[in-house]
Amino acid sequence: RKEVEQDPGPFNVPEGATVAFNCTYSNSASQSFFWYRQDCRKEPKLLMSVYSSGNEDGRFTAQLNRASQYISLLIRDSKLSDSATYLCVVSGNTPLVFGKGTRLSVIA
Amino acid sequence: NAGVTQTPKFRVLKTGQSMTLLCAQDMNHEYMYWYRQDPGMGLRLIHYSVGEGTTAKGEVPDGYNVSRLKKQNFLLGLESAAPSQTSVYFCASSPSGSSGDTQYFGPGTRLTVL
Numbered sequence: 617r618k619e620v621e622q623d624p625g626p627f628n629v630p631e632g633a634t635v636a637f638n639c640t641y642s643n644s645a646s647q648s649f650f651w652y653r654q655d656c657r658k659e660p661k662l663l664m665s666v667y668s669s670g671n672e673d674g675r676f677t678a679q680l681n682r683a684s685q686y687i688s689l690l691i692r693d694s695k696l697s698d699s700a701t702y703l704c705v706v707s708g709n710t711p712l713v714f715g716k717g718t719r720l721s722v723i724a
Numbered sequence: 725n726a727g728v729t730q731t732p733k734f735r736v737l738k739t740g741q742s743m744t745l746l747c748a749q750d751m752n753h754e755y756m757y758w759y760r761q762d763p764g765m766g767l768r769l770i771h772y773s774v775g776e777g778t779t780a781k782g783e784v785p786d787g788y789n790v791s792r793l794k795k796q797n798f799l800l801g802l803e804s805a806a807p808s809q810t811s812v813y814f815c816a817s818s819p820s821g822s823s824g825d826t827q828y829f830g831p832g833t834r835l836t837v838l
Contacts, residue, residue, distance in 0.1 A: 624764075647824075648824045650826075658831070658832075659814055659829035659830060659831050659832055660767070660814070660829050661829070662826045662827075665824070665826075703766075703767070707824075711755065711757065711769070711772060711818070711821060711827075712827060714759075714766050714767040715766060716764065716765065716766035717766060
């Protein structure tokens with residue numbers, strides 16, 4: 617089983633839609649979880665950390681399920697500017713382990 | 725405050741040539757990292773450093789060497805480039821190695837080896 621697995625997509629959604637991404641991780645000892653965003657031909661940037669109790673930042677909600685070892689990201693009221701690749705990131709044996717990313721395209 | 729910068733932005737090499745990629749950060753971060761990103765493979769850690777004068781191997785270290793002579797700089801060397809090293813290389817830094825630390829990435833270096 618790969619350390620961090622994500623559905624590569626692409627997810628093609630209309631503006632205003634709600635979209636959810638899931639990510640599973642294999643290391644039950646992982647302590648920290650993040651979602652990073654990567655625009656085409658740019659560097660990854662932190663979108664948000666994921667806390668055990670779940671957390672929200674504007675239109676974005678992240679949740680963690682330790683028992684099932686998965687993380688989710690929910691985007692409400694999608695904007696064209698949300699089009700990007702979303703990377704699930706988990707602390708592991710090396711500093712951080714990055715998923716391969718899920719590509720989102722928001723269509724007008 | 726420039727954050728993390730990388731030099732050069734683009735480079736084309738012939739097989740067997742050598743080169744050094746430079747990463748610099750002005751945030752006084754202790755940890756620095758080199759990743760490569762290939763289509764369908766995601767980000768893979770090459771080498772990292774937990775402080776000045778230290779380096780450690782990541783997931784895919786073969787064919788690369790690194791040095792961290794100054795806290796703000798982390799160099800990635802290719803002694804004899806191979807086509808398999810064609811990739812986008814990202815440098816990153818974080819305040820410490822704490823698992824909760826955010827990593828800040830540079831803009832990347834696009835390397836093509838012919």
